[in-house]
Amino acid sequence: MNDEFDEDAASTIKRFMFVNRKAPHGTIYALEALEVVLISAAFDQDVSLAFLDDGVLQLRKGQDAKAIEMKNFAPTYRALEGYDIEKLYVERESLEARGMTADDLVVPVEVVDRARMSALMSEQDVIMSF
């Protein structure tokens, strides 16, 4: 890693993980996290998304935020593939605690157990927690 803030820095490829741990709609965290993820696609980094704890609820099928006059952003997770963001990790234990399986989610994801999720976290260069 660079100790100097030089121009070459922008060409470094880093492992970026966006960690999502909050339910959608009650707070804006899920929505604004997704906005950063979309922007990050333009920077050609090694981007992944982690969903654990209540964060797995962001991907739940059948969300109709219009019922409370809010933006329905869940379908946007399906657009990530088009931005070459394909690493979506969802924690198995978090799904189970909420009675959910991968079939309940709006996008195909990689379901990982907690130990694997912990390992993935520790392999990152940059973690943005929302």
Add this chain to the structure above:
Amino acid sequence: MNDEFDEDAASTIKRFMFVNRKAPHGTIYALEALEVVLISAAFDQDVSLAFLDDGVLQLRKGQDAKAIEMKNFAPTYRALEGYDIEKLYVERESLEARGMTADDLVVPVEVVDRARMSALMSEQDVIMSF
């Protein structure tokens, strides 16, 4: 209670309870709750304060908020008596879960058990929850 919004309403005496359930300093809830309590003294209502869950930490002795450049408002609880606000109820179970007793608090309070706290809540006309 009045169904009409008439001028007599201001002369009604109501039982007001301010419910404090959050720790101090991490959020402003405790401080701004106390500001409402002080104002309420001018209205000659039947005012009480309830401290439960992390709210009991607001009354903890020895707080030095200057360590994080914040306002040290804990001493203000001692000023409440001068405003004739004397009903401070603190939940015993909440103190115990934090290893505290009435001796650890900045003001004399009435320590009540959870059942009594629940009963007090249900006797109020107006509850402000912070």
Add this chain to the structure above:
Amino acid sequence: MLHTVNKSPLQTRDLDSCLLHLEAQSAESRLLLIEDGVYGALAAAPSATTLSDLANQGRLYVLGPDLSARGVAPEALIAGAEIVDYEGFVQLIVDYGPHQAWV
């Protein structure tokens, strides 16, 4: 009185605390789950057992628009939970108020 809980019980302990206090109150007190609090009524949630008693007594309500927003179907809820809309929320406060928000 009418209690509301607006946090997911899998994220915070507000629902736990509310329920402990509600149990000590008369049958006239009611609980309405709103915002992220509606996840508490999922039959699969750890809170289901405690909430079931309340639901069986007809004292548990869940805000429908918040369920829809979150993709929680009525079938996923514990038995006996009554779904209300915002007008139902208002009526609960009319019938059972004062309001205690477990924010």
Add this chain to the structure above:
Amino acid sequence: MLHTVNKSPLQTRDLDSCLLHLEAQSAESRLLLIEDGVYGALAAAPSATTLSDLANQGRLYVLGPDLSARGVAPEALIAGAEIVDYEGFVQLIVDYGPHQAWV
């Protein structure tokens, strides 16, 4: 990596979740309690048992200014928890970063 928890474990489940993940990581990961998270290090808190293991391994830190602000004396903490100031916080990120905030 350096984990921070800023919520009281008596109010939210963030510390619980952090600890479950930290256990699965190498001994190079560290935990720093900040803001309302510092209450987690109270010897009397329900989190004390789990945190003690970490403290015994020299992997648990608590932000001193946040302790002082809240009136928590060092003697009230579980054994082995190391108190640091903001410069200590910075040094932990230098030594163990990246930073994962369990917000």
Add this chain to the structure above:
Amino acid sequence: MQFAILVNESPYQHQAADSAYHFAKAAIAMGHRVPRVFFYMDGVHNANRLQEPQQDDRNIVQRWSQLAADHDVDLVVCVAAALRRGVKDEILAPGFRISGLGQLVEIGIEADRLVTFGD
């Protein structure tokens, strides 16, 4: 009935302001009155007229202003909380006014119910 409403969180970040609005609208639709909504703590940010949400999102401040205009709802912003946070007359949306905390206690006394929305 008369409902007083207290909002303690900022718009968009938390759902509190949305829930409060939908509650107020429903109460009025049922024939009740909402004499006052009091904005306290970060709730004062609800009064900022400079807000420009995206086209496909709701406009929280405009919704409040419209409610005030249509149904004579008094939208009061706490002066102490607002000063601390930089919400002043020069950026205040129509229908809002800045006043003291006494307005909250007063409406708590006068209304039949006080309903709180926070985090």
Add this chain to the structure above:
Amino acid sequence: MQFAILVNESPYQHQAADSAYHFAKAAIAMGHRVPRVFFYMDGVHNANRLQEPQQDDRNIVQRWSQLAADHDVDLVVCVAAALRRGVKDEILAPGFRISGLGQLVEIGIEADRLVTFGD
């Protein structure tokens, strides 16, 4: 070392802005650099120059402006988050500028560490 800092909550309501400030100050005092602080979500309210806290309280916005002036810290406010919440150039404090989310990702790449403060 270079520390990038992300602030996701409003001043006064949450301690996040305070913690971020004290962290930045300590890092600089130790000889590190803080090239950029990025204000996102309700963190954008940190940039509002109209803030007037009470005399005996800290002035969060002035502290940031001073830090920027003294140590060349780039204080960037996310444009999308700011528009939604009514934080615009006309109320921006000295040292702050409004720009895109790309500035957050960019500094995440360029700095040695990214430190997050939220709720």
